[in-house]
């Protein structure tokens with residue numbers, strides 16, 4: 001046997017990107033908020049060490065089997081165009097500001113807080129919606145407990161932490177309800193590497209609606225990480241929309257920790273980017289928590305979209321509902337790996353996990369794997385997965401009523417997508433998400449009257 | 452007078468299995484033709500072939516609708532041109548509201564005829580009045596098409612669509628099956644309301660009782676993919692009394708007579 005181990009191109013890309021990260025880190029870290037002597041500095045250092053130990057995930061990592069990030073994303077990581085001046089700045093998509101949503105908007109351009117695009121309205125006492133960088137510069141120690149919680153974090157989350165700089169900080173004090181939606185919008189203007197870090201802390205019995213939104217047509221590499229902490233009895237309606245440009249790469253982690261009796265409702269919509277990878281985890285740290293997650297992904301062309309989710313019923317009497325739908329056209333690929341883990345002693349857990357995929361073309365591919373791991377005996381759990389095409393009976397029925405074949409197909413496709421958004425109570429928000437989806441579906445229909 | 456429908460020597464198969472084996476039928480304006488026959492004899496296949504279902508391959512014969520070749524046209528073109536099929540098994544379509552389907556269907560037909568589309572107000576007024584005549588509650592408009600509808604509601608919904616679209620040729624595939632006595636009368640009234648000199652209907656049914664209300668001009672018996680007997684409405688009484696056994700006996704004779 002030859003002793004020479006040839007390095008795969010993917011591995012080389014990953015190694016080179018890792019080297020770039022290491023080379024860039026000291027200078028970057030020195031300028032970051034809370035640079036010296038603080039827990040954040042230590043957090044970054046430890047995260048860098050963790051990331052170095054694992055490197056960019058490759059297909060050999062079980063969790064990244066279908067998404068070889070080393071090969072794809074590493075190529076663009078921290079690869080700032082040679083001539084920064086000449087780096088094209090894409091026009092900002094102003095429609096992405098969701099002006100009609102009302103409420104509060106915290107905007108970021110290429111990962112940096114953009115006060116000129118933000119608009120924070122009057123808020124109840126104690127509510128904070130601000131740039132994380134500003135908060136860290138002021139009083140880093142106040143955020144330690146939250147930022148240091150690395151449960152569920154992947155290598156990419158470690159990378160985000162190593163460069164932790166800016167993002168959104170939302171704090172809702174106990175008992176406070178923020179009635180208007182909080183829109184966190186991240187716009188990519190250049191081919192930059194963007195690593196937003198978001199922290200949302202919902203106090204006891206508080207209520208809020210948060211939208212985490214990625215947009216912009218630049219071929220950026222986004223590696224976002226959001227942590228969400230729900231204290232006892234808190235209710236959060238969360239929405240994530242990934243609507244990046246067709247050459248962008250998006251990696252996004254969302255990690256939710258739920259205390260007793262809290263309710264987490266989520267709509268996750270991923271329609272943009274050449275490659276999108278979402279890691280979503282929710283942990284029931286207290287009894288009687290609820291998580292209801294509706295997901296939707298659309299992909300066409302050669303798009304690749306991968307969701308890895310995990311819900312931990314770590315305490316009794318938790319309820320989780322997770323329903324993902326995917327629509328795959330062209331030569332796209334959709335990956336869904338959903339796990340629900342019911343821990344020993346988490347009695348009377350109630351979990352339901354489904355994944356449904358609609359293939360619009362013979363070359364599209366879906367890999368779906370919903371998994372239940374149950375270590376308690378008094379539970380109610382169900383899961384299911386389907387991969388299929390549009391129903392011939394339904395198509396014929398519509399055609400027999402005068403819809404042409406293309407219109408019938410897009411109507412049924414739209415109907416399939418739309419049911420994932422039905423639960424969004426905020427009408428203007430639902431309309432924005434519907435529009436984002438419609439813009440990506442194969443053919444347009446006079447669907448306005450449907451909405 | 453030009454016939455609405457002329458079927459000549461129609462043969463159709465699915466996966467090389469012949470199902471329609473030589474159908475001849477002429478339907479003139481104003482006429483109602485009832486088609487009866489045992490399970491699996493090909494009644495729904497005939498109805499679906501006329502509506503343009505691509506599952507079935509037409510292997511011989513031709514069909515003219517208002518003098519023009521019907522089989523060459525796509526299902527949606529037939530529909531817009533006035534061919535309506537009420538399905539034996541109406542299809543449930545999750546996520547598409549009934550009212551959207553009705554409006555889109557009506558406007559597609561109107562555009563085809565060169566008429567202006569109805570605006571939301573006029574449409575709603577029209578559909579409400581039809582809904583009322585079918586004794587259907589308003590909320591069925593806003594639910595997904597046929598989803599969770601009871602058997603009877605589905606059948607009424609088919610007739611509602613017909614009433615709205617006012618087709619030239621209505622093909623009703625077992626519009627009466629599964630209906631209670633009252634619903635049967637409502638559906639029959641809906642069908643009769645559309646009887647008109649310029650319109651024709653083909654009514655597929657297993658039961659005499661529908662034909663008590665919707666009196667046909669002709670009754671045909673389909674067996675093993677052929678019309679083996681045709682007659683007036685008395686034929687339906689005879690079938691009701693004697694079943695299909697005596698017809699099946701007659702198959703070779705009928706086939707030989709062609």
Ligand SMILES: Nc1ncnc2c1ncn2[C@@H]1O[C@H](COP(=O)(O)OP(=O)(O)OP(=O)(O)O)[C@@H](O)[C@H]1O
Pocket residue numbers: 465470488489490491492493494495496497506539
């Ligand atoms: N898609 C199909 N594939 C295979 N066989 C089919 C298909 N559709 C119909 N058939 C067969 O064709 C024959 C005629 O069916 P059809 O539905 O037309 O009967 P029918 O007269 O309407 O019966 P019923 O009274 O039970 O409604 C049956 O033997 C049926 O099994």
Ligand SMILES: [Mg+2]
Pocket residue numbers: 494495496539624
């Ligand atoms: Mg039938």
